[in-house]
Amino acid sequence: MTVETTAAAELLGLFPPGSRVDADGELVVAGCRLADLADAWGTPLYVVDETAVRAQVRRLRQALEDRWQGSRMVFASKAFPCTAMYRLMADEGIGVDVAGAGELVMALAGGIDPARIVVHGNAKTTAELRLAVEAGVGLIVIDNTDDIDRLEELVSSEQSVLVRVIPGVRPDTYEAVATGQAGSKFGLPVPAARAAIARLRHSDKLRVEGVHAHIGSQILATEPYAREVEAIAGLGDFATYNLGGGLGVRYTYTDDPPSPEHWIEVLTEAARRHLPRDAELIIEPGRMLVAPFGVTVYRVVSVKGDDPRFVAVDGGMADNMEVALYGQRFEATVTSRVGGGSSVELVGRHCESGDRLISGVPLRDPRPGDLVAVAATGAYCYTMANNYNGAMRPPVVFCADGVPRLVVRRETHADFLSRDVASS
Ligand SMILES: *Cc1c(COP(=O)(O)O)cnc(C)c1O
Numbered sequence: 001m002t003v004e005t006t007a008a009a010e011l012l013g014l015f016p017p018g019s020r021v022d023a024d025g026e027l028v029v030a031g032c033r034l035a036d037l038a039d040a041w042g043t044p045l046y047v048v049d050e051t052a053v054r055a056q057v058r059r060l061r062q063a064l065e066d067r068w069q070g071s072r073m074v075f076a077s078k079a080f081p082c083t084a085m086y087r088l089m090a091d092e093g094i095g096v097d098v099a100g101a102g103e104l105v106m107a108l109a110g111g112i113d114p115a116r117i118v119v120h121g122n123a124k125t126t127a128e129l130r131l132a133v134e135a136g137v138g139l140i141v142i143d144n145t146d147d148i149d150r151l152e153e154l155v156s157s158e159q160s161v162l163v164r165v166i167p168g169v170r171p172d173t174y175e176a177v178a179t180g181q182a183g184s185k186f187g188l189p190v191p192a193a194r195a196a197i198a199r200l201r202h203s204d205k206l207r208v209e210g211v212h213a214h215i216g217s218q219i220l221a222t223e224p225y226a227r228e229v230e231a232i233a234g235l236g237d238f239a240t241y242n243l244g245g246g247l248g249v250r251y252t253y254t255d256d257p258p259s260p261e262h263w264i265e266v267l268t269e270a271a272r273r274h275l276p277r278d279a280e281l282i283i284e285p286g287r288m289l290v291a292p293f294g295v296t297v298y299r300v301v302s303v304k305g306d307d308p309r310f311v312a313v314d315g316g317m318a319d320n321m322e323v324a325l326y327g328q329r330f331e332a333t334v335t336s337r338v339g340g341g342s343s344v345e346l347v348g349r350h351c352e353s354g355d356r357l358i359s360g361v362p363l364r365d366p367r368p369g370d371l372v373a374v375a376a377t378g379a380y381c382y383t384m385a386n387n388y389n390g391a392m393r394p395p396v397v398f399c400a401d402g403v404p405r406l407v408v409r410r411e412t413h414a415d416f417l418s419r420d421v422a423s424s
Protein backbone atom coordinates (compact mmCIF):
# COMPACT_ATOMS: atom_id res chain seq x y z
CA MET A 1 0.00 0.00 0.00
CA THR A 2 1.33 3.40 -0.90
CA VAL A 3 0.98 5.93 1.84
CA GLU A 4 -0.37 9.25 0.63
CA THR A 5 -0.80 12.27 2.73
CA THR A 6 -3.44 14.53 1.38
CA ALA A 7 -3.99 17.50 3.55
CA ALA A 8 -7.56 17.88 4.72
CA ALA A 9 -7.47 21.48 3.55
CA GLU A 10 -6.59 20.49 0.01
CA LEU A 11 -9.33 17.89 -0.01
CA LEU A 12 -11.91 20.34 1.32
CA GLY A 13 -11.11 22.52 -1.69
CA LEU A 14 -12.83 19.93 -3.89
CA PHE A 15 -16.02 20.07 -1.81
CA PRO A 16 -18.54 22.94 -1.96
CA PRO A 17 -17.21 26.31 -0.72
CA GLY A 18 -17.31 26.63 3.04
CA SER A 19 -17.09 22.87 3.62
CA ARG A 20 -15.32 22.23 6.90
CA VAL A 21 -14.54 19.73 9.60
CA ASP A 22 -16.60 19.96 12.79
CA ALA A 23 -15.08 19.96 16.29
CA ASP A 24 -15.61 16.20 16.55
CA GLY A 25 -13.97 15.60 13.15
CA GLU A 26 -17.12 15.19 11.01
CA LEU A 27 -17.32 16.65 7.50
CA VAL A 28 -19.79 19.52 7.17
CA VAL A 29 -21.09 20.61 3.77
CA ALA A 30 -23.36 23.63 3.26
CA GLY A 31 -23.60 23.89 7.04
CA CYS A 32 -24.96 20.32 7.30
CA ARG A 33 -23.11 17.42 8.91
CA LEU A 34 -23.11 14.67 6.31
CA ALA A 35 -23.41 12.06 9.07
CA ASP A 36 -26.69 13.65 10.21
CA LEU A 37 -28.03 13.65 6.66
CA ALA A 38 -27.10 9.99 6.24
CA ASP A 39 -28.86 9.17 9.53
CA ALA A 40 -31.98 10.94 8.36
CA TRP A 41 -32.18 9.76 4.76
CA GLY A 42 -29.85 6.80 4.42
CA THR A 43 -27.19 6.12 1.83
CA PRO A 44 -26.32 6.43 -0.98
CA LEU A 45 -27.43 10.04 -0.78
CA TYR A 46 -26.99 13.00 -3.10
CA VAL A 47 -26.42 16.28 -1.26
CA VAL A 48 -26.52 19.62 -3.06
CA ASP A 49 -25.30 22.93 -1.64
CA GLU A 50 -28.22 25.00 -2.85
CA THR A 51 -26.74 28.31 -1.75
CA ALA A 52 -23.57 27.62 -3.74
CA VAL A 53 -25.54 26.71 -6.88
CA ARG A 54 -27.46 29.98 -6.61
CA ALA A 55 -24.22 31.91 -6.14
CA GLN A 56 -22.71 30.26 -9.22
CA VAL A 57 -25.80 31.08 -11.31
CA ARG A 58 -25.55 34.73 -10.22
CA ARG A 59 -21.82 34.83 -10.85
CA LEU A 60 -22.18 33.62 -14.44
CA ARG A 61 -25.17 35.84 -15.17
CA GLN A 62 -23.27 38.84 -13.90
CA ALA A 63 -20.16 37.96 -15.87
CA LEU A 64 -22.24 37.67 -19.04
CA GLU A 65 -24.29 40.82 -18.45
CA ASP A 66 -21.11 42.78 -17.76
CA ARG A 67 -19.64 41.76 -21.10
CA TRP A 68 -22.55 41.61 -23.54
CA GLN A 69 -25.73 43.65 -23.59
CA GLY A 70 -28.63 41.57 -24.78
CA SER A 71 -27.46 38.24 -23.51
CA ARG A 72 -28.95 35.49 -21.43
CA MET A 73 -28.04 32.24 -19.80
CA VAL A 74 -30.07 29.06 -19.70
CA PHE A 75 -29.27 26.04 -17.52
CA ALA A 76 -28.54 22.90 -19.54
CA SER A 77 -30.92 20.98 -17.34
CA LYS A 78 -29.81 17.47 -18.24
CA ALA A 79 -26.96 18.04 -15.78
CA PHE A 80 -29.44 17.82 -12.85
CA PRO A 81 -33.05 17.40 -13.91
CA CYS A 82 -35.29 17.37 -10.83
CA THR A 83 -38.22 19.67 -10.09
CA ALA A 84 -36.43 21.40 -7.21
CA MET A 85 -33.50 22.29 -9.46
CA TYR A 86 -35.84 23.67 -12.13
CA ARG A 87 -37.61 25.63 -9.37
CA LEU A 88 -34.27 27.03 -8.19
CA MET A 89 -33.41 28.18 -11.73
CA ALA A 90 -36.89 29.71 -12.13
CA ASP A 91 -36.37 31.57 -8.85
CA GLU A 92 -33.05 32.86 -10.08
CA GLY A 93 -34.79 34.15 -13.18
CA ILE A 94 -33.02 32.05 -15.77
CA GLY A 95 -34.42 29.67 -18.39
CA VAL A 96 -33.35 26.13 -19.15
CA ASP A 97 -32.61 23.96 -22.10
CA VAL A 98 -34.29 20.58 -22.32
CA ALA A 99 -33.62 17.54 -24.44
CA GLY A 100 -36.97 15.90 -25.05
CA ALA A 101 -40.38 15.72 -23.45
CA GLY A 102 -39.37 14.34 -20.05
CA GLU A 103 -37.17 17.28 -19.17
CA LEU A 104 -39.76 19.64 -20.65
CA VAL A 105 -42.45 18.26 -18.36
CA MET A 106 -40.17 18.63 -15.32
CA ALA A 107 -39.18 22.16 -16.34
CA LEU A 108 -42.82 23.21 -16.60
CA ALA A 109 -43.59 21.51 -13.26
CA GLY A 110 -40.70 23.44 -11.74
CA GLY A 111 -42.21 26.74 -12.85
CA ILE A 112 -39.86 27.64 -15.70
CA ASP A 113 -41.42 30.24 -18.00
CA PRO A 114 -42.00 28.36 -21.31
CA ALA A 115 -40.76 31.40 -23.22
CA ARG A 116 -37.34 30.79 -21.62
CA ILE A 117 -37.14 27.13 -22.62
CA VAL A 118 -34.81 26.01 -25.41
CA VAL A 119 -35.57 22.56 -26.84
CA HIS A 120 -32.71 20.38 -28.08
CA GLY A 121 -32.37 16.84 -29.35
CA ASN A 122 -31.12 14.98 -32.38
CA ALA A 123 -34.14 12.66 -32.40
CA LYS A 124 -37.17 14.70 -31.36
CA THR A 125 -40.33 12.76 -31.99
CA THR A 126 -43.50 14.33 -33.35
CA ALA A 127 -45.12 13.89 -29.92
CA GLU A 128 -42.22 15.71 -28.23
CA LEU A 129 -42.29 18.55 -30.72
CA ARG A 130 -46.06 18.87 -30.33
CA LEU A 131 -45.73 19.09 -26.57
CA ALA A 132 -43.05 21.77 -26.94
CA VAL A 133 -45.08 23.85 -29.40
CA GLU A 134 -48.25 23.53 -27.32
CA ALA A 135 -46.35 24.57 -24.19
CA GLY A 136 -45.22 27.71 -26.03
CA VAL A 137 -41.47 27.15 -25.72
CA GLY A 138 -39.29 30.07 -26.74
CA LEU A 139 -36.88 28.30 -29.07
CA ILE A 140 -36.70 24.92 -30.75
CA VAL A 141 -33.25 24.01 -32.05
CA ILE A 142 -33.41 22.38 -35.47
CA ASP A 143 -31.00 19.46 -35.59
CA ASN A 144 -31.98 17.97 -38.95
CA THR A 145 -34.43 18.45 -41.80
CA ASP A 146 -36.88 15.96 -40.29
CA ASP A 147 -37.34 18.45 -37.45
CA ILE A 148 -38.33 21.01 -40.08
CA ASP A 149 -40.78 18.63 -41.78
CA ARG A 150 -42.43 17.75 -38.49
CA LEU A 151 -42.67 21.34 -37.27
CA GLU A 152 -44.13 22.52 -40.60
CA GLU A 153 -46.89 19.95 -40.04
CA LEU A 154 -47.73 20.75 -36.49
CA VAL A 155 -47.11 24.47 -35.93
CA SER A 156 -50.30 26.39 -36.56
CA SER A 157 -49.18 29.97 -36.00
CA GLU A 158 -45.47 30.70 -35.57
CA GLN A 159 -42.47 29.12 -33.82
CA SER A 160 -39.01 30.61 -33.35
CA VAL A 161 -36.16 28.25 -34.11
CA LEU A 162 -32.37 28.09 -34.17
CA VAL A 163 -30.33 25.84 -36.45
CA ARG A 164 -27.66 23.68 -34.81
CA VAL A 165 -24.40 23.84 -36.69
CA ILE A 166 -21.34 21.62 -36.42
CA PRO A 167 -18.56 24.20 -36.16
CA GLY A 168 -15.77 21.70 -36.87
CA VAL A 169 -14.07 22.18 -33.50
CA ARG A 170 -12.75 19.21 -31.51
CA PRO A 171 -11.91 20.29 -27.97
CA ASP A 172 -9.65 18.17 -25.82
CA THR A 173 -12.16 16.15 -23.79
CA TYR A 174 -13.58 12.63 -23.57
CA GLU A 175 -14.60 11.15 -26.93
CA ALA A 176 -18.11 10.47 -25.63
CA VAL A 177 -18.77 14.13 -24.84
CA ALA A 178 -17.10 15.89 -27.79
CA THR A 179 -19.88 17.21 -30.04
CA GLY A 180 -18.43 19.96 -32.24
CA GLN A 181 -16.22 17.98 -34.61
CA ALA A 182 -16.91 16.83 -38.17
CA GLY A 183 -18.83 13.57 -37.97
CA SER A 184 -20.75 14.55 -34.82
CA LYS A 185 -24.27 13.14 -34.62
CA PHE A 186 -25.53 16.52 -33.38
CA GLY A 187 -26.53 19.27 -35.78
CA LEU A 188 -25.68 19.91 -39.41
CA PRO A 189 -22.34 20.54 -41.14
CA VAL A 190 -22.02 24.11 -42.41
CA PRO A 191 -23.23 23.51 -46.01
CA ALA A 192 -26.29 21.55 -44.83
CA ALA A 193 -26.97 24.18 -42.15
CA ARG A 194 -26.93 26.88 -44.85
CA ALA A 195 -29.43 24.88 -46.90
CA ALA A 196 -31.69 24.39 -43.85
CA ILE A 197 -31.56 28.12 -43.09
CA ALA A 198 -32.42 28.95 -46.72
CA ARG A 199 -35.40 26.60 -46.55
CA LEU A 200 -36.56 28.01 -43.21
CA ARG A 201 -36.45 31.54 -44.61
CA HIS A 202 -39.29 30.56 -46.93
CA SER A 203 -41.40 29.13 -44.15
CA ASP A 204 -44.56 31.01 -43.02
CA LYS A 205 -44.52 29.23 -39.68
CA LEU A 206 -40.91 28.78 -38.61
CA ARG A 207 -38.89 31.89 -37.90
CA VAL A 208 -35.11 31.40 -37.92
CA GLU A 209 -33.81 33.54 -35.10
CA GLY A 210 -30.27 32.31 -35.46
CA VAL A 211 -27.83 29.50 -34.99
CA HIS A 212 -26.64 27.23 -32.20
CA ALA A 213 -23.46 25.28 -31.50
CA HIS A 214 -22.28 23.25 -28.53
CA ILE A 215 -18.82 21.75 -28.78
CA GLY A 216 -18.80 19.29 -25.89
CA SER A 217 -18.50 18.88 -22.15
CA GLN A 218 -15.82 18.99 -19.43
CA ILE A 219 -13.70 21.23 -21.67
CA LEU A 220 -10.73 22.63 -19.76
CA ALA A 221 -9.52 25.23 -22.29
CA THR A 222 -11.16 28.34 -23.72
CA GLU A 223 -9.41 28.52 -27.08
CA PRO A 224 -11.84 26.10 -28.83
CA TYR A 225 -14.65 28.52 -27.97
CA ALA A 226 -13.07 31.34 -29.94
CA ARG A 227 -12.87 29.05 -32.96
CA GLU A 228 -16.48 27.98 -32.44
CA VAL A 229 -17.71 31.60 -32.53
CA GLU A 230 -15.69 32.33 -35.64
CA ALA A 231 -17.03 29.22 -37.38
CA ILE A 232 -20.69 29.97 -36.72
CA ALA A 233 -20.25 33.64 -37.63
CA GLY A 234 -19.58 32.43 -41.18
CA LEU A 235 -23.24 31.42 -41.49
CA GLY A 236 -24.36 35.03 -41.63
CA ASP A 237 -26.01 37.73 -39.55
CA PHE A 238 -28.78 36.69 -37.18
CA ALA A 239 -30.67 38.05 -34.18
CA THR A 240 -29.50 35.25 -31.85
CA TYR A 241 -26.42 33.10 -31.40
CA ASN A 242 -26.56 30.28 -28.88
CA LEU A 243 -22.98 29.34 -28.04
CA GLY A 244 -23.74 26.27 -25.91
CA GLY A 245 -22.00 25.27 -22.69
CA GLY A 246 -19.43 22.67 -21.78
CA LEU A 247 -16.80 24.40 -19.68
CA GLY A 248 -15.18 21.88 -17.35
CA VAL A 249 -14.91 21.83 -13.58
CA ARG A 250 -12.42 20.67 -10.99
CA TYR A 251 -12.87 17.03 -10.00
CA THR A 252 -9.40 16.34 -8.73
CA TYR A 253 -6.26 18.10 -7.55
CA THR A 254 -4.65 18.49 -10.94
CA ASP A 255 -7.70 19.86 -12.79
CA ASP A 256 -7.28 23.54 -13.48
CA PRO A 257 -10.36 24.77 -15.34
CA PRO A 258 -10.59 28.35 -16.61
CA SER A 259 -12.74 30.64 -14.47
CA PRO A 260 -16.31 31.30 -15.63
CA GLU A 261 -15.33 34.94 -16.21
CA HIS A 262 -12.44 33.93 -18.43
CA TRP A 263 -14.68 31.61 -20.45
CA ILE A 264 -17.28 34.35 -20.95
CA GLU A 265 -14.54 36.85 -21.78
CA VAL A 266 -13.26 34.57 -24.56
CA LEU A 267 -16.78 34.02 -25.93
CA THR A 268 -17.72 37.70 -25.91
CA GLU A 269 -14.32 38.79 -27.21
CA ALA A 270 -14.78 36.49 -30.20
CA ALA A 271 -18.37 37.72 -30.52
CA ARG A 272 -17.17 41.33 -30.64
CA ARG A 273 -14.86 40.41 -33.46
CA HIS A 274 -17.17 38.22 -35.51
CA LEU A 275 -20.84 38.72 -34.63
CA PRO A 276 -23.26 41.64 -35.07
CA ARG A 277 -23.08 44.06 -32.11
CA ASP A 278 -26.83 43.98 -31.51
CA ALA A 279 -27.15 40.21 -31.62
CA GLU A 280 -28.47 38.35 -28.60
CA LEU A 281 -25.99 35.87 -27.11
CA ILE A 282 -27.21 32.80 -25.25
CA ILE A 283 -24.97 30.53 -23.20
CA GLU A 284 -26.16 27.21 -21.80
CA PRO A 285 -23.83 25.84 -19.14
CA GLY A 286 -24.85 22.68 -17.29
CA ARG A 287 -22.02 20.94 -15.48
CA MET A 288 -20.32 24.11 -14.23
CA LEU A 289 -23.49 25.35 -12.52
CA VAL A 290 -23.94 22.22 -10.43
CA ALA A 291 -21.04 19.72 -10.44
CA PRO A 292 -18.80 21.29 -7.77
CA PHE A 293 -21.75 21.78 -5.41
CA GLY A 294 -22.93 18.19 -5.15
CA VAL A 295 -21.60 15.39 -2.97
CA THR A 296 -22.51 11.69 -2.82
CA VAL A 297 -22.50 10.01 0.58
CA TYR A 298 -22.05 6.23 0.80
CA ARG A 299 -21.75 3.75 3.66
CA VAL A 300 -18.78 1.37 3.69
CA VAL A 301 -20.05 -2.22 3.62
CA SER A 302 -16.83 -4.18 3.54
CA VAL A 303 -13.07 -3.76 3.62
CA LYS A 304 -10.79 -6.54 2.44
CA GLY A 305 -7.25 -7.27 1.32
CA ASP A 306 -4.01 -5.40 1.78
CA ASP A 307 -2.72 -4.96 -1.74
CA PRO A 308 -4.96 -3.83 -3.18
CA ARG A 309 -7.19 -2.88 -0.28
CA PHE A 310 -10.82 -2.91 -1.47
CA VAL A 311 -13.26 -0.60 0.25
CA ALA A 312 -16.76 -1.52 -0.97
CA VAL A 313 -19.66 0.88 -0.52
CA ASP A 314 -23.43 0.58 -0.88
CA GLY A 315 -23.59 2.41 -4.25
CA GLY A 316 -21.46 2.63 -7.36
CA MET A 317 -22.22 2.61 -11.06
CA ALA A 318 -25.96 2.79 -10.42
CA ASP A 319 -25.53 6.30 -8.99
CA ASN A 320 -22.36 7.48 -10.76
CA MET A 321 -21.97 6.58 -14.42
CA GLU A 322 -19.32 9.22 -15.04
CA VAL A 323 -16.61 6.78 -14.03
CA ALA A 324 -17.82 3.88 -16.17
CA LEU A 325 -18.65 6.03 -19.20
CA TYR A 326 -15.62 8.30 -19.41
CA GLY A 327 -13.22 7.20 -16.73
CA GLN A 328 -13.79 10.46 -14.86
CA ARG A 329 -11.57 10.67 -11.78
CA PHE A 330 -13.09 11.76 -8.45
CA GLU A 331 -11.73 12.26 -4.93
CA ALA A 332 -13.27 11.14 -1.64
CA THR A 333 -12.88 11.04 2.12
CA VAL A 334 -14.18 9.17 5.13
CA THR A 335 -16.56 11.77 6.61
CA SER A 336 -15.31 11.24 10.17
CA ARG A 337 -11.59 11.22 9.27
CA VAL A 338 -11.12 13.88 6.62
CA GLY A 339 -8.05 13.80 4.41
CA GLY A 340 -4.85 11.79 4.55
CA GLY A 341 -4.67 8.03 4.65
CA SER A 342 -3.46 5.25 2.40
CA SER A 343 -4.44 4.52 -1.13
CA VAL A 344 -7.37 2.10 -1.59
CA GLU A 345 -9.65 0.82 -4.33
CA LEU A 346 -13.04 2.41 -3.64
CA VAL A 347 -15.46 0.03 -5.34
CA GLY A 348 -19.21 -0.20 -5.77
CA ARG A 349 -21.63 -3.04 -5.08
CA HIS A 350 -22.48 -3.88 -8.68
CA CYS A 351 -21.70 -7.05 -10.58
CA GLU A 352 -19.00 -5.68 -12.87
CA SER A 353 -15.31 -5.41 -12.26
CA GLY A 354 -15.53 -1.99 -13.92
CA ASP A 355 -17.64 -0.76 -11.00
CA ARG A 356 -14.71 0.97 -9.30
CA LEU A 357 -15.71 4.38 -8.05
CA ILE A 358 -12.15 5.59 -7.52
CA SER A 359 -8.99 3.66 -8.12
CA GLY A 360 -6.11 4.55 -5.81
CA VAL A 361 -7.86 7.05 -3.58
CA PRO A 362 -6.36 7.88 -0.19
CA LEU A 363 -8.80 7.16 2.65
CA ARG A 364 -7.87 7.32 6.32
CA ASP A 365 -8.45 4.02 8.10
CA PRO A 366 -11.77 3.12 6.39
CA ARG A 367 -13.92 0.60 8.27
CA PRO A 368 -17.29 -1.02 7.67
CA GLY A 369 -20.02 1.36 8.80
CA ASP A 370 -18.01 4.49 7.98
CA LEU A 371 -19.46 7.08 5.66
CA VAL A 372 -17.51 8.05 2.55
CA ALA A 373 -18.22 11.30 0.69
CA VAL A 374 -17.28 11.67 -2.98
CA ALA A 375 -16.79 15.29 -4.10
CA ALA A 376 -18.04 17.06 -7.22
CA THR A 377 -20.85 14.68 -8.08
CA GLY A 378 -23.41 17.44 -8.71
CA ALA A 379 -23.64 16.95 -12.49
CA TYR A 380 -24.85 13.97 -14.50
CA CYS A 381 -24.72 11.50 -11.56
CA TYR A 382 -28.32 11.96 -10.44
CA THR A 383 -29.20 12.23 -14.14
CA MET A 384 -27.84 8.83 -15.09
CA ALA A 385 -28.82 6.95 -11.93
CA ASN A 386 -30.18 3.52 -12.74
CA ASN A 387 -31.49 0.34 -11.15
CA TYR A 388 -28.57 -1.97 -11.85
CA ASN A 389 -28.68 -4.95 -9.47
CA GLY A 390 -31.97 -3.65 -8.12
CA ALA A 391 -30.42 -0.44 -6.84
CA MET A 392 -33.01 2.05 -5.66
CA ARG A 393 -32.21 5.44 -7.09
CA PRO A 394 -30.94 7.67 -4.25
CA PRO A 395 -32.73 10.63 -2.71
CA VAL A 396 -31.60 14.22 -3.15
CA VAL A 397 -31.20 16.62 -0.24
CA PHE A 398 -30.73 20.33 -0.84
CA CYS A 399 -28.86 22.13 1.95
CA ALA A 400 -28.98 25.88 2.37
CA ASP A 401 -26.92 27.38 5.16
CA GLY A 402 -27.29 24.45 7.51
CA VAL A 403 -30.92 23.68 6.69
CA PRO A 404 -31.48 20.43 4.78
CA ARG A 405 -34.61 19.55 2.82
CA LEU A 406 -35.47 16.40 0.95
CA VAL A 407 -36.33 17.25 -2.67
CA VAL A 408 -36.36 13.75 -4.22
CA ARG A 409 -37.20 10.69 -2.12
CA ARG A 410 -35.41 7.38 -2.44
CA GLU A 411 -36.94 4.91 -4.85
CA THR A 412 -38.58 1.92 -3.14
CA HIS A 413 -39.00 -1.74 -3.93
CA ALA A 414 -42.71 -0.97 -4.25
CA ASP A 415 -41.78 1.48 -7.05
CA PHE A 416 -40.07 -1.37 -8.88
CA LEU A 417 -42.99 -3.73 -8.53
CA SER A 418 -45.52 -1.05 -9.43
CA ARG A 419 -44.25 -0.93 -13.01
CA ASP A 420 -44.47 -4.64 -13.61
CA VAL A 421 -47.92 -5.26 -15.01
CA ALA A 422 -47.79 -9.05 -15.49
CA SER A 423 -49.68 -10.41 -12.50
CA SER A 424 -48.61 -14.04 -12.74
C1 LIG B 1 -25.16 19.02 -22.52
C2 LIG B 1 -25.38 20.28 -23.27
C3 LIG B 1 -25.01 21.49 -22.70
C4 LIG B 1 -24.29 21.62 -21.38
O1 LIG B 1 -23.08 20.96 -21.32
P1 LIG B 1 -22.24 21.05 -19.95
O2 LIG B 1 -21.00 20.34 -20.25
O3 LIG B 1 -23.05 20.36 -18.92
O4 LIG B 1 -22.04 22.48 -19.66
C5 LIG B 1 -25.29 22.63 -23.40
N1 LIG B 1 -25.90 22.58 -24.61
C6 LIG B 1 -26.27 21.42 -25.18
C7 LIG B 1 -26.95 21.44 -26.48
C8 LIG B 1 -26.03 20.24 -24.53
O5 LIG B 1 -26.38 19.10 -25.10
